[in-house]
Amino acid sequence: MDTPPREILSVTDHLGDRTLAAAAAMGERAAFETIVHRYGPLLYGYVRRMISDRDGVDDVVQETFIAAWRQIDNYRGESALKTWLFRICDRKIIDSRRVRYAEPIDDRLIDPIDPSADSNPAVVLSNTEFLAALERALAELPVRQRAVWVLREIDGLTFPQIGVTLKLSPGAARGHHHRAQSTLRLRMQRWQQ
Structure with a gap:
């Protein structure tokens, strides 16, 4: 077009x-x-x-x-x-x-961080490491869990909308999201404060 x-x-x-x-x-x-x-x-x-x-x-x-x-x-x-x-x-x-x-x-969530955006090298390194760890953790999720997590957390869809999109019931979408969240929470423990 x-x-x-x-x-x-x-x-x-x-x-x-x-x-x-x-x-x-x-x-x-x-x-x-x-x-x-x-x-x-x-x-x-x-x-x-x-x-x-x-x-x-x-x-x-x-x-x-x-x-x-x-x-x-x-x-x-x-x-x-x-x-x-x-x-x-x-x-x-x-x-x-x-x-x-x-x-x-x-599963890149955002483009790589521009080092010039922050003058503190430790913060830039920490953010880069966090995003790399999150990408690895997301890549290990089953495809359906990853899709639900991305649609919910990144794109802001509701569980009924996710259900329609992925041909799941809203409850099944919620379940996939919960399992994805639990797995990510375990894999990202190092980054939780």
């Missing part, structure tokens, strides 16, 4: 998700592009934490939005648009794994 100038998108930026989805279902490209701008960064962050191949991340996000564009007229507003997009994205991640199932998963 060609990206229109930002001033065109600003006309639709204030619209709610259901209005945007309805307009996109009628073929309104600017409405769908607003959806892409609104939720693209969230989806990109989620996919980046679930697969290791950087090119694969871009492909999965792009495939998610292509599928969403093709299926937008099926969106009925029964769940939040964000949840609907995450569900499509999760299926694309699974499809990607079928192709690249042997690749390890990279």
Whole structure:
């Protein structure tokens, strides 16, 4: 999709998700592009934490939005648009794994810390070590637990939204999150004060 100038998108930026989805279902490209701008960064962050191949991340996000564009007229507003997009994205991640199932998963939570951001070398080293330890601990979690933890703690979804996204009951999503939290708490004891 060609990206229109930002001033065109600003006309639709204030619209709610259901209005945007309805307009996109009628073929309104600017409405769908607003959806892409609104939720693209969230989806990109989620996919980046679930697969290791950087090119694969871009492909999965792009495939998610292509599928969403093709299926937008099926969106009925029964769940939040964000949840609907995450569900499509999760299926694309699974499809990607079928192709690249042997690749390890990279669970970076944030980009590496910029050493110039803090002049105290001990703080920079401690933060870097903490993030590396957290990445290792997340990589050891079962995939479903990791997905639930990332969706809850990083992307801020509720357990019902996570359940819809990953095709789990809210209770099962809560259980996966609890087990992930317990495992991470044990593995990260060194960092707890």
